[in-house]
Amino acid sequence: MFIGREKELAFLESKYSAENGQLIVLYGRRRVGKTETLRQFCKDKPHVFFACRECTDKLQLKSFSEKMLREDIPAKRYISQFESWEQAFRSVTDLPSGDRKKLLIIDEFPYMCRGNAGIPSILQNLWDEVLKDENVMIILCGSSMSFIEKELLAEKNPLYGRATGVYKMTEMDFYDAVKFFPDYSDRDKVIAYSVLGGIPHYLKQFDPKISLSENIKQNILTKGCVLYSEVDFLLRQELRETPIYNSLIEAIALGNTKLNEISQKSLVDDTSKTSTYLRNLVQLGIVAREFSVDAGTKERANTNRGTYKLTDNFFRFWYAFVFANYSELEAGDVDGVFHYSVEPQLHQFASLPFENVCRQFVRKLQQANALPFRYASMGRWTGKTTVRDTSADNGTRIAETEIDILAVSQSRREYLVGECKFKNKPFSYSEYLDTIAKLSPQKEKADFYYELFSESGFDEKIIEAASNNERLLLYNLSDIVSGRSDIA
Numbered sequence: 001m002f003i004g005r006e007k008e009l010a011f012l013e014s015k016y017s018a019e020n021g022q023l024i025v026l027y028g029r030r031r032v033g034k035t036e037t038l039r040q041f042c043k044d045k046p047h048v049f050f051a052c053r054e055c056t057d058k059l060q061l062k063s064f065s066e067k068m069l070r071e072d073i074p075a076k077r078y079i080s081q082f083e084s085w086e087q088a089f090r091s092v093t094d095l096p097s098g099d100r101k102k103l104l105i106i107d108e109f110p111y112m113c114r115g116n117a118g119i120p121s122i123l124q125n126l127w128d129e130v131l132k133d134e135n136v137m138i139i140l141c142g143s144s145m146s147f148i149e150k151e152l153l154a155e156k157n158p159l160y161g162r163a164t165g166v167y168k169m170t171e172m173d174f175y176d177a178v179k180f181f182p183d184y185s186d187r188d189k190v191i192a193y194s195v196l197g198g199i200p201h202y203l204k205q206f207d208p209k210i211s212l213s214e215n216i217k218q219n220i221l222t223k224g225c226v227l228y229s230e231v232d233f234l235l236r237q238e239l240r241e242t243p244i245y246n247s248l249i250e251a252i253a254l255g256n257t258k259l260n261e262i263s264q265k266s267l268v269d270d271t272s273k274t275s276t277y278l279r280n281l282v283q284l285g286i287v288a289r290e291f292s293v294d295a296g297t298k299e300r301a302n303t304n305r306g307t308y309k310l311t312d313n314f315f316r317f318w319y320a321f322v323f324a325n326y327s328e329l330e331a332g333d334v335d336g337v338f339h340y341s342v343e344p345q346l347h348q349f350a351s352l353p354f355e356n357v358c359r360q361f362v363r364k365l366q367q368a369n370a371l372p373f374r375y376a377s378m379g380r381w382t383g384k385t386t387v388r389d390t391s392a393d394n395g396t397r398i399a400e401t402e403i404d405i406l407a408v409s410q411s412r413r414e415y416l417v418g419e420c421k422f423k424n425k426p427f428s429y430s431e432y433l434d435t436i437a438k439l440s441p442q443k444e445k446a447d448f449y450y451e452l453f454s455e456s457g458f459d460e461k462i463i464e465a466a467s468n469n470e471r472l473l474l475y476n477l478s479d480i481v482s483g484r485s486d487i488a
């Protein structure tokens with residue numbers, strides 16, 4: 001069953017119905033669902049779908065010719081193979097499609113270019129000369145992010161400026177991801193998303209008919225299953241020096257977030273080298289460099305600033321529980337690892353991804369105009385604040401603090417402070433007071449709203465406070481997971 005991807009399909013449809021030739025580049029990390037989305041898009045349209053292989057240029061041209069000459073085009077009557085790529089690409093204009101667009105999809109386009117570096121310039125000449133004015137749509141698809149971003153779309157590339165649309169596919173959001181296990185409880189949906197993230201290939205490995213625990217055991221921890229070896233496979237495919245990347249990712253998974261911490265922990269010990277390696281992981285969509293929501297452009301440009309987080313939930317899980325227990329799992333002790341390592345920590349492990357789910361929920365509220373104001377930026381806030389400390393001389397001290405969600409309006413006169421709790425007890429009134437205290441010094445200058453998100457509800461005192469305060473909004477797990485915007 002095909003799930004989600006409405007935005008991607010709407011983008012492709014809008015290009016399909018536009019006049020003039022369309023040259024589209026669609027790319028994204030491996031397993032993100034590019035091929036499946038393209039198949040869904042073209043399933044009710046006349047089209048040619050060519051998947052490039054890693055092979056010589058001659059073989060590629062031969063396979064491409066066979067594919068095109070299977071269509072009812074004039075060339076099939078007098079040749080059995082195209083002599084050149086120029087001739088082959090030109091034949092797109094002959095594809096029979098009635099009055100619809102002639103649609104050619106080239107999947108794994110980087111393989112084609114690897115076999116023949118001249119392909120982009122052949123395509124560019126033909127595009128300028130003929131194709132751009134024809135009723136054609138050519139989609140170039142690829143997963144090699146560095147090739148697409150640094151070469152194909154770079155200024156020096158012949159195809160630069162020709163593409164009429166460029167779309168980078170990213171992982172599914174929480175709301176689409178949980179459609180892979182519709183019968184799970186809300187709590188298990190959050191935990192399953194915390195384990196697998198939004199990559200459809202990973203989500204698909206879970207059997208929605210069996211429990212979350214059984215799925216983790218059978219489909220991640222058991223040697224031989226797809227997800228057991230996926231991380232290794234992906235790193236080997238995309239990067240050289242996998243041992244170094246392994247130690248860097250493990251360092252981040254263990255909670256090291258700053259460049260020098262990661263450098264020391266992974267024993268790379270050279271921050272500029274570490275920074276280069278991390279950049280590659282960011283490009284692959286495995287790691288993200290985060291800044292406090294109020295960080296300026298100067299801070300963001302400084303390579304030593306920012307904190308690193310694993311954005312890919314599955315990688316985070318894999319390094320925390322598979323990599324860390326590799327010998328036991330290799331020996332087949334799945335139940336032992338699950339019982340002693342995964343089960344006791346799983347709930348706590350989900351609390352960080354839960355914050356991300358709540359941010360996605362806030363974004364939904366904004367899209368539905370269900371927030372008290374429109375925010376211009378939203379994210380985690382980190383900074384210094386004054387906290388109560390009875391042991392200090394004046395009863396207070398300055399401490400580093402974090403706010404899970406801070407949304408700020410364009411005028412910076414409205415602030416929404418969100419706190420997320422994924423735990424087995426209700427959000428308490430004193431935790432609410434702690435939240436209020438975090439940004440207290442600036443409060444007089446702006447309007448503050450509080451939104452609290454809790455897995456296990458709220459204590460009576462907060463519920464009463466919220467009933468008398470329209471600037472305090474409470475959201476339960478079922479509100480957040482359903483994504484409904486009419487509850488505020």
Ligand SMILES: Nc1ncnc2c1ncn2[C@@H]1O[C@H](COP(=O)(O)OP(=O)(O)OP(=O)(O)O)[C@@H](O)[C@H]1O
Pocket residue numbers: 001002003004005028029030031032033034035036037142143200201202204
């Ligand atoms: N929207 C979706 N709904 C359901 N299953 C999906 C969806 N997208 C992808 N999948 C499944 O996830 C797996 C990976 O998808 P796909 O092959 O399209 O990814 P890709 O980005 O083309 O990967 P690669 O670059 O590694 O070839 C496939 O088994 C596919 O069936």
